[in-house]
Amino acid sequence: MTDTSMQQTGKAPVSTSSLLAxxxxxxxxxxxxxxxxxxxxxxxxxxxxxxxxxxxxxxGSGVGAFQQxxxxxxxxxxxxxxxKKGERNLDDIKKVSTFGYTPLIQQAxxxxxxxxxxxxxxxxxxxxxxLLSASAAAQVRDTVxxxxxxxxxxxxxxxxxxxxxxxxxxxxxQREDVARDKNIDAEHLDLVDAFQQAGIIKKQFNVDFIxxxxxxxxxxxxxGMGVSMLGSLFMMVVVLVLALPIGVAASIYLEEFAPKNxxxxxxxxxxxxxxxxxxxxxxxxxxxxxxxxxxxPQSAPLVGGLVLTLMTLPTIIISTRASLKxxxxxxRDAALGVGASKMQSVFHHVLPLAMPGILxxxxxxxxxxxxETAPLLLIGMVGYIATNVPDGIASGFLDPNSAMPAQIYxxxxxxxxxxxxxxWGGIIILLVFLLTMNIIAILLRRRxxxxx
Amino acid sequence: xxxxxxxxxxxxxxxxxxxxxxxxxxxYADNHAIKDVTVDIEDKTVTAFxxxxxxxxxxxxxxxxxxxDTIDICRVEGKIEIDGEDIYDKRIDPVQLRAKVGMxxxxxxxxxxxxxxxxxxxxxxxxxxxxxxxxxxxxxxxLRRGAIWxxxxxxxxxxxxxxxxxxxxxxxxxxxxxxxxEVLLMDEPCxxxxxxxxxxxxxxxxxxxxxxxxxxxxHSMQQASRVSQRTAYFHLGEIVExxxxxxxxxxxxxxxxxxxxxxxxG
Numbered sequence: 001m002t003d004t005s006m007q008q009t010g011k012a013p014v015s016t017s018s019l020l021a022x023x024x025x026x027x028x029x030x031x032x033x034x035x036x037x038x039x040x041x042x043x044x045x046x047x048x049x050x051x052x053x054x055x056x057x058x059x060g061s062g063v064g065a066f067q068q069x070x071x072x073x074x075x076x077x078x079x080x081x082x083x084k085k086g087e088r089n090l091d092d093i094k095k096v097s098t099f100g101y102t103p104l105i106q107q108a109x110x111x112x113x114x115x116x117x118x119x120x121x122x123x124x125x126x127x128x129x130x131l132l133s134a135s136a137a138a139q140v141r142d143t144v145x146x147x148x149x150x151x152x153x154x155x156x157x158x159x160x161x162x163x164x165x166x167x168x169x170x171x172x173x174q175r176e177d178v179a180r181d182k183n184i185d186a187e188h189l190d191l192v193d194a195f196q197q198a199g200i201i202k203k204q205f206n207v208d209f210i211x212x213x214x215x216x217x218x219x220x221x222x223x224g225m226g227v228s229m230l231g232s233l234f235m236m237v238v239v240l241v242l243a244l245p246i247g248v249a250a251s252i253y254l255e256e257f258a259p260k261n262x263x264x265x266x267x268x269x270x271x272x273x274x275x276x277x278x279x280x281x282x283x284x285x286x287x288x289x290x291x292x293x294x295x296x297p298q299s300a301p302l303v304g305g306l307v308l309t310l311m312t313l314p315t316i317i318i319s320t321r322a323s324l325k326x327x328x329x330x331x332r333d334a335a336l337g338v339g340a341s342k343m344q345s346v347f348h349h350v351l352p353l354a355m356p357g358i359l360x361x362x363x364x365x366x367x368x369x370x371x372e373t374a375p376l377l378l379i380g381m382v383g384y385i386a387t388n389v390p391d392g393i394a395s396g397f398l399d400p401n402s403a404m405p406a407q408i409y410x411x412x413x414x415x416x417x418x419x420x421x422x423x424w425g426g427i428i429i430l431l432v433f434l435l436t437m438n439i440i441a442i443l444l445r446r447r448x449x450x451x452x
Numbered sequence: 453x454x455x456x457x458x459x460x461x462x463x464x465x466x467x468x469x470x471x472x473x474x475x476x477x478x479x480y481a482d483n484h485a486i487k488d489v490t491v492d493i494e495d496k497t498v499t500a501f502x503x504x505x506x507x508x509x510x511x512x513x514x515x516x517x518x519x520x521d522t523i524d525i526c527r528v529e530g531k532i533e534i535d536g537e538d539i540y541d542k543r544i545d546p547v548q549l550r551a552k553v554g555m556x557x558x559x560x561x562x563x564x565x566x567x568x569x570x571x572x573x574x575x576x577x578x579x580x581x582x583x584x585x586x587x588x589x590x591x592x593x594x595l596r597r598g599a600i601w602x603x604x605x606x607x608x609x610x611x612x613x614x615x616x617x618x619x620x621x622x623x624x625x626x627x628x629x630x631x632x633x634e635v636l637l638m639d640e641p642c643x644x645x646x647x648x649x650x651x652x653x654x655x656x657x658x659x660x661x662x663x664x665x666x667x668x669x670x671h672s673m674q675q676a677s678r679v680s681q682r683t684a685y686f687h688l689g690e691i692v693e694x695x696x697x698x699x700x701x702x703x704x705x706x707x708x709x710x711x712x713x714x715x716x717x718g
Contacts, residue, residue, distance in 0.1 A: 260524050330561035334624070336519060338574035338631055339551030348573070349563055 058427055065425025068206035068221060069161040069169050071132065071195070075108040075140060079152045088148045098137035101144075102129075105136050105159065118194045121187050130184045131192065133160035135215070135222045161201060163221040163418040165192050169203055172417060209425060213387050214407065220418035223411070225429050227385045231301050231401030232370060232433075235381075238305020238397070239312055239369050244362055246309075247316030254317075255324040256346050275314035282311045283375025291379060299383040299400035304376055308369040315365035316358075323357020324350060356448040363441035367434050373405040382406045404430050470495040470635060470665040471516060476530035478511055478520070478689075485511050487689045489530075493635075493682075498657060498666045500676035500697065503686030504712065509669045510558075512686070513637050516667065517553035518546040534635065551578055554633035558640040560620035562612035562627070567604050570612040570623055571595060574631035590630060598626025599656045618649025625656060629664075636660060638668040642675065654679050673713055677701050685709045 017023055022030065079086060081104060082096050106128040113120060122128075136159035143157070144150055160166075164184040167173035169192070178186050195201040212224025258264045286307035290296045296303050327350045335345030351358075376382065383400035402410070408426040411419045471493040478486035486508045493499050501509035511520070518539060520526040532539050539549055551574070562570050571591045574580075581587035591608075595601040600622040604615070612623055621641060628636060638657070642650040657679045660666055670676050676683055677697055684694040685706070693700060693709045704710040 328561075330557060330559055331563065332522070333519065333555075333557055334561040334563060334627075335573075336522065336550060337517070337555035337557065338577075338627060339547055340573075340577055341547045344577055348577075353564060 058424060058431070061421065062424030062426075062428040064170050064172075065209055065422045065428075066206060067170075067203045068209065069166040069201055069203050070158045071109065071136075071161050071201050072156060072158045073105075073108045073112050073200060074154045074156045075105055076154045077140075077144060077151050078104055082144060082151050083148070088151065090145070090148060093145060093148055093151070096141070098141055101137040101140050105132060105140060105157075108157075112195075112200060113191070116194070116198050116200075118191065118198075120191050120194075122191060127188075130188050131162055131165055131195075133162050133221045134219050135160055160221045161192075163219070163416065164188075165201065166203075166221055167418055168192055169196070169201070170421075172421070209422070210429065213385055214402065214410070215386055217414055217416065220414070220416050220422060223419070223422055225404060225407060225426055228402040228404050228407035229429070230396065231304070231381065231383075231385075232403045234301035234396050234401070235305040235308055235403060236366055236370060238302060239308050239366060240362075242305070242309040243312045243316050243365065247313050247362070248320055248358060250313075251317045251320035251324060252346060252351070255321050256350070257342065271314050271317050275318055278374075279311055279372050280374040280378065282307050283378030285310070286375060286379050297398055297400070299380040299402075300398045301381070301401050301403075302397040303379050304381045304403060305397075307375045307379060308372060311372065311375065312365040312369045315368060316362050319361025319364070320354070320358045323354040323361070326357065327353045356445040359444045359448070360441045363437050363444070367437045370433060370437070371405055371430060373403075373409055376403050376406045377409070382410055384410075404433070468495045469493070470534065471667075472533045473512075473515075474531045474533075476512065476515060476528065476532060478508070478515060478529075479527045480523070481525040485689055486515070489689075489691050491684060491691055491694055493665060493667060495665045496661060496663070497682055498661050498668060498680040499682045499684065500680035501667065501669045501684050501686055502671075502673060502676050502712070505671075507686040508689040509684075509686040510639050513639055513667060513669050516635070516637055517550050517555055519550075519555065521546055551631050552633055553635040553637060554628035554631060556621070556625050556628050556636065556638045556641050558643055560617055560624050560644065562615070562620050562623050564611065564613050566609045567595075567612045567615070567623060568608040571627050571630045574627060578631055580631070594626040594630035595623075597629050597656075597659070598622045599652060599659075600626055616649075618645050618652060621645055621649065621653060622656065625653070625660075629660065634664060636664045636666045638666065640669050640671060643671060650675070673701070685712065687712070 081100055083089075083093055085092055103125065106125045109128040109131060110125045113122075136157075139159060140157055143155070161169075162184070164173050164181070165188070168184075168189055173181075173184075175186060175189060178184055178189060192201055208222070208226075209224045210229075211226040212222070213227040214224070215222035254264060254268065286303060290303045290306055291298055296306075331349050331353065332345050335349045336342070340348065381401070381403050383402050385401055404426065408423050408430065411423040411426060469492045471491075473489055473491045473493075476486055476489040477484065489508075489512055501513060503509050514520045515528055515532060516534075516539075520528060528540060534549075534553065537544070563573065565573070568591055571594050572581075572587055575587060575590045581590055592601065592605075595604060600619055603619060604610070604623075612620065615623060621644070625636075625638075625641070642653050645653065654675065657666055657668065668676075668679065680697045682695070683697040683700040685692045685700065685704075685708075687708050693704060693706045695705075700709065701713060704713060
């Protein structure tokens with residue numbers, strides 16, 4: 001067409017179409033490109049939106065767990081009740097159970113009402129029970145056993161308020177709901193308001209949520225992540241000690257030494273497949289092999305670690321092999337060319353270059369294992385450990401324990417809404433761990449890669 | 453083999469033959485890459501392998517220090533002897549062989565370590581130095597032979613990968629000579645270098661010739677004529693012609709050689 005038109009005009013070549021105007025084809029092509037970019041931006045936007053929603057929800061729901069309501073009152077430690085013989089003999093003092101302490105604490109709170117001139121229809125000492133956590137008596141008793149000289153004195157204690165009081169201060173427990181609640185009455189809430197004004201009840205940062213042990217269903221205010229954190233730590237130690245050397249050795253052999261034949265192909269395919277096997281399958285495998293066949297103790301971090309090792313190995317092998325593959329073959333040639341053996345070329349040259357990739361893969365694998373719940377449920381890594389921290393390292397691996405994600409799952413299952421908040425709080429702690437591990441992975445990678 | 457009067461290896465006087473190859477065949481799986489190559493490479497001589505791409509000259513070069521062992525599908529038949537010893541004998545350890553037959557590769561490939569460590573690596577793994585002073589001496593000697601000492605003597609701790617391409621290649625040559633090899637194989641050592649760096653490397657090859665038997669694969673016919681005394685022309689996996697460089701370039705016996713060096717093919 002262009003040719004004929006040029007011939008018709010008979011002049012120097014004049015283009016019929018201006019470059020300033022887009023022709024139909026170009027317009028269509030540009031529109032398609034723009035459309036595709038829009039899809040991409042929309043996809044990223046949707047992703048970011050859900051991420052923000054997720055983070056806001058998690059933090060919004062969970063941050064409350066890090067604060068707890070405490071009642072601070074002076075408690076008179078009555079010698080007549082706590083040490084009848086007056087000899088300060090530790091055995092005698094230990095004979096008094098928490099039931100002996102409860103009246104003293106309730107009395108202390110009751111006295112505070114009178115001291116502050118608060119008007120309340122609650123005229124009995126026992127009415128104070130609803131305000132205090134059941135853990136308060138144990139806390140006071142432990143203090144007394146630690147230091148029997150306190151008996152006979154009046155000591156100020158900062159004790160956990162009951163979960164209903166805590167919920168009221170956090171807005172979880174509403175006055176309308178209290179009518180049907182046998183644990184607390186509207187009068188108690190009035191009292192809480194008055195106490196709060198007087199500064200006796202305060203919301204404060206609660207270290208025990210991070211470091212403490214789990215608590216029974218009726219004491220959500222006391223429950224903490226500490227022991228399950230230890231369980232997770234022990235499992236991660238097992239995973240690291242087993243999965244890293246086994247995974248790296250397997251990858252080096254497969255990548256650098258193994259002949260390429262049908263067997264190695266088969267192994268390769270199976271490793272890739274293993275990475276996609278649902279984690280619960282590893283759980284039931286661990287149950288059958290480690291517990292039922294090998295008779296290792298149930299709920300032990302050692303078994304949990306073994307199961308998670310099986311799960312993490314494919315991840316580590318795949319990432320290690322990828323980073324070994326990424327080392328340029330010219331480096332291997334160079335090493336072989338100066339007369340290094342295969343092993344020398346791998347350990348002196350290839351492995352150091354692959355290190356950042358291997359470490360990153362390992363940490364990502366560990367992070368994955370840290371958040372894994374399903375296999376732990378099957379091997380019973382949901383031990384209810386209310387108080388006892390393992391005695392030592394050795395028993396730490398063999399004693400029943402829980403793990404962070406399993407603990408969160410346990411809390412989410414429990415009926416009391418106060419546990420709902422703690423489950424979210426646990427998720428925050430877990431996410432902080434995962435984030436830290438990922439940051440370590442990035443830092444390690446940077447550090448090693450900077451060596452040229 | 454093509455029986456041209458001057459070209460077959462058998463005509464060379466056997467007195468100072470360093471490497472002798474007889475009926476070498478190389479297969480990559482089913483692909484017959486090298487066919488019936490018979491050649492004698494002399495000591496203290498630069499021998500150039502020329503030929504079009506894919507003609508097998510690099511493959512044959514890599515047979516000489518058994519670098520082909522690292523390729524699973526590669527199979528070598530025939531006999532290659534260095535100083536009368538069959539290098540494909542079962543008792544030969546390729547690691548020992550490669551210490552004796554050094555290699556410089558097409559792309560400069562220094563280790564991502566310091567310049568010093570690059571050169572010291574070979575002597576270290578072969579236990580050539582008794583102490584640090586010994587090693588320092590070996591490194592300096594090698595870098596001097598690599599004609600790069602003056603440029604790097606003040607920054608031996610700097611990374612070898614931070615040098616320019618030409619310097620890297622000379623560093624690689626220094627690394628190769630540090631282990632005191634008897635034969636130096638060079639696989640297109642100048643293909644990634646500019647003319648000035650190429651000239652430096654070529655001068656270096658001329659110096660190295662006094663101590664080593666150098667075998668160089670090159671795509672540049674000018675380079676072959678400049679640096680080598682003997683030239684072998686490879687064509688489709690065979691040695692078509694082998695003889696004195698001057699004779700190959702001025703008076704080739706085979707039509708295909710002539711076509712190649714006059715630029716009609718290749």
